[in-house]
Amino acid sequence: MPSKSFTLxxxxxxxxxxKKIEVDSDKSISIRSFLIGSISHDVSKVKNVLESEDVHxxxxxxxxxxxxxxxxxxxxxxxxxxxxxxxxxxxxxxxNFGNSGxxxxxxxxxxxxxxxxELKIKGDRSLNKRSxxxxxxxxxxxGAEFLPKxxxxxxxxxxxTEMPIGITYIAxxxxxxxxxxxxxxxxxxxxxxxIENKKSRDxxxxxxxxxxxxxxxxKNKKKIIKILGKKYLKPVNISVPGDPSSGAFFTALTxxxxxxxxxxKNIGLNPTRIGFYELLKNHGANIKFKNIKxxxxxxxxxxxxxxxxxxxxxxxxxxxxxATDEYPIxxxxxxxxxxxxxxxxxxxxxxxxxNRIKEMQKILRQVxxxxxxxxxxxKIFGKNIISDKHKDVYVPNLGDHRICMSTLILSxxxxxxxxxxxxxxxxxxxxxxxxxxxxxxxxxxxxx
Numbered sequence: 135m136p137s138k139s140f141t142l143x144x145x146x147x148x149x150x151x152x153k154k155i156e157v158d159s160d161k162s163i164s165i166r167s168f169l170i171g172s173i174s175h176d177v178s179k180v181k182n183v184l185e186s187e188d189v190h191x192x193x194x195x196x197x198x199x200x201x202x203x204x205x206x207x208x209x210x211x212x213x214x215x216x217x218x219x220x221x222x223x224x225x226x227x228x229x230n231f232g233n234s235g236x237x238x239x240x241x242x243x244x245x246x247x248x249x250x251x252e253l254k255i256k257g258d259r260s261l262n263k264r265s266x267x268x269x270x271x272x273x274x275x276x277g278a279e280f281l282p283k284x285x286x287x288x289x290x291x292x293x294x295t296e297m298p299i300g301i302t303y304i305a306x307x308x309x310x311x312x313x314x315x316x317x318x319x320x321x322x323x324x325x326x327x328x329i330e331n332k333k334s335r336d337x338x339x340x341x342x343x344x345x346x347x348x349x350x351x352x353k354n355k356k357k358i359i360k361i362l363g364k365k366y367l368k369p370v371n372i373s374v375p376g377d378p379s380s381g382a383f384f385t386a387l388t389x390x391x392x393x394x395x396x397x398x399k400n401i402g403l404n405p406t407r408i409g410f411y412e413l414l415k416n417h418g419a420n421i422k423f424k425n426i427k428x429x430x431x432x433x434x435x436x437x438x439x440x441x442x443x444x445x446x447x448x449x450x451x452x453x454x455x456x457a458t459d460e461y462p463i464x465x466x467x468x469x470x471x472x473x474x475x476x477x478x479x480x481x482x483x484x485x486x487x488x489n490r491i492k493e494m495q496k497i498l499r500q501v502x503x504x505x506x507x508x509x510x511x512x513k514i515f516g517k518n519i520i521s522d523k524h525k526d527v528y529v530p531n532l533g534d535h536r537i538c539m540s541t542l543i544l545s546x547x548x549x550x551x552x553x554x555x556x557x558x559x560x561x562x563x564x565x566x567x568x569x570x571x572x573x574x575x576x577x578x579x580x581x582x
Contacts, residue, residue, distance in 0.1 A: 139531075142557040142568075143579040144542060147549035150393035150441075151574045155384065158564045159184035159209065160377040160402045162337050163432070165236050166313070168192050170341050171213030171370045172201040172221065173244060173320065178213040178370035184377065185209060187562045191232035195241060199223055215369060218321040219248050227253040231288075233261055233487065233533065233562045236310055239269050240338075242292065243314030246278035247321040251294035260487050260533030260559075262288045268311055275301045276318050300326035300363055307455040307482065309335030309406075312359075319361035320348065326361040333357070334455050335406045340431040344368050375402035375434035379459040380564045382410045383539045386463045387574065388439040389419050390470055390547045396574075398437045409456025410464065411437070417445045444471045446516065451479020458482075462540040465494045468514040469503040470547060481510040487534035487559075497541055500527045501550055520548040531556040535563050546576050 164184040169192065171178030183189060193203055193211075199221040202214035221244065223229070231238040238257060245251045256262060267286035274280070277295025300322045305312040312328060316338050319326025339359055342349045348365035352358040381398045388396040403423055415421050420442045426435035447468050449457075457464065461483055468475035483490040491507050498505050502525070504515040527550055529541050538557050545552035557580075560567050571578070 138558065138582065139556060140558050141581040142538070142542065142554045143581060144545040144552045144577070145549070146577050148387065148391055148546040148574065148576045150391060152395045153574055154397040154399065155570055155573065156399045157376045157381045157384065157401065157570065158186065158566050159374040161186060161188060161379070161563050162236060162335065163341075163372070163374045163402065164189050165192050165234065166240070166337055166341055167370050167372055167374065168196060168203070168211075168213055169240050169244060169317070170338075170367070171215055172196050172199075173218050173317075174215040174367040174369045175217050176215055176369040178215055179211070180213065180370065181210045181373040183209045183211055183374055186565050187232060188234035188237060191230070191234050192237050195229055195231065195237065198227060198229060213370070215367075218364065218367065221245065221248050221251070223251050223253045225252055229253050229255050231255070231257040231261060233258050233559065235261060235264060238266070238288075239310040239314045240317055242269060242273060243317035244321075245292060246273040246276050246294055247298035247318045248294050249296055251292065253292055254289055255292050256289035258533065264485055266290075268308070269314060272303065272311060272315060273318060276322060298322035300324040300361065302327045302329070305330045305332070305334065307332050307334055309338070313338040316342070316349075316359065316361055319363060320365070320367070322363040324363055326363065328359040328361070330357040330359070332455060333406060335404070337404065337432075341370060341372070342367070343431055372430045375432060376400050377564070378402050378407045378411070380567070381437060382460045382463050383543055383567070384570065384574070385411070385414075385421065385437070385439050386467050387543050387546060389414070389442050389444060390467065392441050394441045396439045398439070400434055401437050403433045403435050405433070406456055409453045410460035413447065413449055413453050413457060413464070414444065414467070417447050418442055419444055446471055446473030447475040447477070449477045454479045454482070459536060462490055462494050462536045463543060465498065465512070465514060466540050466544045469498050469501070469516050469544070470518060470520075471516045472518040473516055475514045475516055477512045479510060480512060486536075488532040488537060490534070490537065493532060493534065493537055494540070497527060497529065497537070497544070500525060501544065501548065520550060525550065527552040529554040533559050535560045539564070539567060542571065542578070546571070
């Protein structure tokens with residue numbers, strides 16, 4: 135069940151800290167492990183699962199589709215796989231994805247090529263505002279049907295295809311669309327070929343790599359993923375690392391807070407996910423990766439962060455795909471760094487849980503930070519001190535966890551009075567967020 139709505143109030147800055155923490159588990163890997171486990175054979179076992187609202191939405195949807203999922207203990211689950219094409223829906227079932235765009239796109243990928251599926255699909259208020267046009271067009275290529283025609287936002291009706299045929303897809307920056315095509319291709323006749331024009335998150339293909347008879351990756355000038363349809367899939371057996379996106383907020387708090395030092399343990403360091411850390415390291419941040427290991431094709435390790443004097447940030451469009459979720463907190467860092475920072479290639483931020491370009495502009499203006507946006511670029515004229523502290527910052531009900539988290543960091547660094555509505559949305563991705571903030575010495579008040 136979604137958390138009850140609450141407002142967060144902050145009116146004091148955080149003191150220096152020296153701490154060691156464990157952040158919430160990776161959301162992307164947690165969601166994928168349940169989805170892939172459900173279409174694999176035998177029993178998949180997943181440990182250190184993120185027990186957030188987006189992951190609970192995933193479990194609930196799969197149970198509605200006939201998948202047995204057993205909780206073995208804290209953060210530990212068994213998924214009794216049904217094999218490809220075996221998910222089942224009662225006619226006119228309402229399938230609710232909650233706030234999760236990842237769940238929506240990936241599960242629609244699976245269901246589009248699963249026989250005899252006819253159901254209603256929807257999300258929460260925030261997800262229902264997001265366009266699914268690209269996804270719908272791709273799944274229509276496999277033969278799935280979405281009603282009403284030419285409607286691209288939830289709620290919708292999904293009718294799967296009885297005769298799915300593999301497609302060729304030129305993949306762009308969206309890892310979710312790429313993953314949806316991979317998952318749809320697994321249960322299609324013939325082969326599906328994905329040519330990766332731009333590198334994006336690769337958790338889905340990594341999780342499937344043990345199935346070399348079904349998934350082949352060819353690396354020439356461009357990466358090509360070949361999906362050989364209708365093959366047996368081996369069960370998943372993984373332990374989920376810490377989420378680098380959740381860790382970004384504590385990293386920002388440490389970098390911007392004088393005389394502070396933080397160690398984050400057991401964080402996923404997949405090269406497609408660490409653009410935030412690489413970008414900041416290139417602009418003077420004292421960030422080090424240590425104790426690096428590899429498990430199930432995924433790299434993980436500890437991240438050591440110390441307070442740093444950061445130079446104005448210049449992010450080329452190439453960073454976007456490796457730091458998609460971290461742009462709101464990058465904008466906060468830029469705002470509190472003296473000089474002009476520029477972020478290019480960011481137009482897709484307009485179709486996130488909110489329009490993250492416009493909403494972050496509003497927040498920065500409330501603390502006197504000048505910024506200029508075009509469709510694909512944001513320029514921020516940063517200051518290292520916010521002088522006008524009598525102004526209040528207000529965040530309305532946006533249903534956007536990343537904006538809530540970013541604004542809290544802004545307030546803890548500057549001491550500006552802040553009121554953030556709808557803060558419970560943070561539990562979709564990071565249920566331990568406030569607990570960790572408190573352990574670092576951050577003070578806030580919850581108003582229900």
